[in-house]
Amino acid sequence: MSRCMGTRFRRLPGLILAVLGLVIMGFGIYRGEMAVVLEKAVNICMECVGIG
Amino acid sequence: MDKEKKGWKRHGVQALWALLTNSYLAGFARGKIYQGKLKNLCVPGLNCYSCPGALGACPIGAVQAVIGSWNFKLAFYAAGFLMFVGALAGRFVCGWLCPFGLIQDLLHKIPFPEKIGTFRGDRLLRKLKYVILIVFVILLPMFLVDVLGQGAPYFCKLICPAGTLEGGIPLVLLNESMRSALGWLYAWKNVLLLITIVLSVMIYRPFCKYICPLGAVYSVFNPISVFRYRVDEKKCTGCGICAKVCGMQVDPAENANHPECIRCGACKKSCPVKAIH
Ligand code: SF4
Ligand code: SF4
Numbered sequence: 001m002s003r004c005m006g007t008r009f010r011r012l013p014g015l016i017l018a019v020l021g022l023v024i025m026g027f028g029i030y031r032g033e034m035a036v037v038l039e040k041a042v043n044i045c046m047e048c049v050g051i052g
Numbered sequence: 053m054d055k056e057k058k059g060w061k062r063h064g065v066q067a068l069w070a071l072l073t074n075s076y077l078a079g080f081a082r083g084k085i086y087q088g089k090l091k092n093l094c095v096p097g098l099n100c101y102s103c104p105g106a107l108g109a110c111p112i113g114a115v116q117a118v119i120g121s122w123n124f125k126l127a128f129y130a131a132g133f134l135m136f137v138g139a140l141a142g143r144f145v146c147g148w149l150c151p152f153g154l155i156q157d158l159l160h161k162i163p164f165p166e167k168i169g170t171f172r173g174d175r176l177l178r179k180l181k182y183v184i185l186i187v188f189v190i191l192l193p194m195f196l197v198d199v200l201g202q203g204a205p206y207f208c209k210l211i212c213p214a215g216t217l218e219g220g221i222p223l224v225l226l227n228e229s230m231r232s233a234l235g236w237l238y239a240w241k242n243v244l245l246l247i248t249i250v251l252s253v254m255i256y257r258p259f260c261k262y263i264c265p266l267g268a269v270y271s272v273f274n275p276i277s278v279f280r281y282r283v284d285e286k287k288c289t290g291c292g293i294c295a296k297v298c299g300m301q302v303d304p305a306e307n308a309n310h311p312e313c314i315r316c317g318a319c320k321k322s323c324p325v326k327a328i329h
Contacts (some may be wrong), residue, residue, distance in 0.1 A: 006170045014139045014278035021135030028129025033118050034092050037129065040099040040117035041091035041109040048102045048113065048215035049223055050238035051230065 062063050062147070062316060066154035069097075074151065074218075079104030083226025085219075094118060094133045096141075097150030098266050099211070102219030104226070112212075116205035120193035134266075143278070146260055146267055147314035151221035152214040156259060159252035160299075168255045170301050177262050178312065184211065185265035207265060210236070213245040217329030260314065271311035279307040281320070289329035294319035294328060304328055 040049070046052025058218050064231035071097050076086035085104055095108035118127035137145060146153050160167075188211060208215050220241060224230050251258040260267045274280075281304060289307055295303035297318045303309045304319045308328065320328040 006152075008133045010280070011278050013276040014273070017139035017273070017276065018136050018154075021132045021137075021139055023132070024128050024135060025132030028118075028127065028132055030181065031124070031128065033124060033127065033129040035122045036118050037094070037109050037114045038092045041106075042087040042177060043086070043115065044085055044206060044220065044223060045100075045205070045215070047205050048100050048212065049220040049230070050209075050216055050237070051220075051233050051246065052209075052237075052239035 053277070057059075057329045058319070063154065063157060066241060069149050070099075070151035070154055073107055074103055074105035075100060076105045076107055079106075080226075083223060085223075096129060096137045096145045098212075098264060099150070100208075100215040102215065102220040102223065104219075104256075105224050106218070113205060113208055114179055116189055116193045116203075119190060120197070120203035120205060122197075122201035125194060131250065132268050135186055135273075138270045138277065140278050141270075142277030142309070142315065143267065143270045143271055143311075143313060144265075144272035147316040150266075151218070152264075153194040153260060153314070154219070155250045156248075156257045159249060160256050162253045164253050174261075174301070181264055181268040181271075184208050184263060185268040189265045209219070209243065210240075211263065213241070213248040213259065216241040216245045232288070257314075261300065261312070267314075273302065274311045274313060275309045278307070279301050279315070281313070281315070282329045283308045284327045284329065287325045289325060289327075291324065292325065295320050297322045 059247070059258045077084050083104065085102055086107055088107075091101065091109050094111040094114050096111070098112060099106055099110050101109045101113055111134055114130035115127045115134075118124045118130060159251040166292070184207065188207040195203070196204050196206070197203045198216065204283065220238065224234065225240070248259050255261075283305055290305060292303075296304055298313075299316070299318065300312045300314055302313045302319075304310075305327075
């Protein structure tokens, strides 16, 4: 029982941060950042390739 | 033998994930990249979005793209994604879901007379990935900008060997027009790739240990991530076998959730008393 509780508490910070991560992600999507990511990802990235 | 088999089971998962997320085969045939909506989404591992097969966006590329754009500067979407994945799984992603991790794993299977475990300065050199994250992924794209206020993705441009291997080489081979545009930068990136390949044969995952900014991000979450290891102190005899088998030079009996642990599971399998859970 106590080990169970211990495990749960050990996992709490991770769970809280995961939820916070989702909220931050949502804020970024709301600001329209996804469009920038898409724009970059669907065009050949010259820097990645090593040309530009 | 059984342990060997289980090692290959992990490589099977890595390969399956790499294939799934890079399954736009038409891209390899035509020398083009996938341009559909899925590219809105980041993948968890280091996977160049200019790989002809890539279906998703590289999170480190995404961070730099948004930071370097003239109107945003702070990358909440990609940073939140990294926080979400990191908080749930930490560097489990490195051990199981990163195509460039798989490539290094396979390269390290090539026999070499003196494989290098650790060396003087190893611990210090591991901090380099944090410097690369801060300087090349965040500060340079944010502050080294052109007249329009746009910063280049400096990690992709000057360092990333995954981009060269997954995007640069196939696209250049498949496109005549690109071949005519090659210059010193392409040569430099190929030299870095070659060094990475040679070192990967000698040292286990040198890119992950010393260079990768994505590994640096996930490593910060390792000690608190939901998926984590635990050593049963009552069972552990302190034999040290787990530390000996660890390619990342972690001693799980001392710290089972060390920032360098990629959750490959080698220690867990080797423990004679099954003390690692
Ligand atoms: S450290 Fe980087 S390259 Fe290595 S497995 Fe993790 S994300 Fe992939
Ligand atoms: S501590 Fe264990 S799971 Fe982590 S990298 Fe080492 S062998 Fe793999």
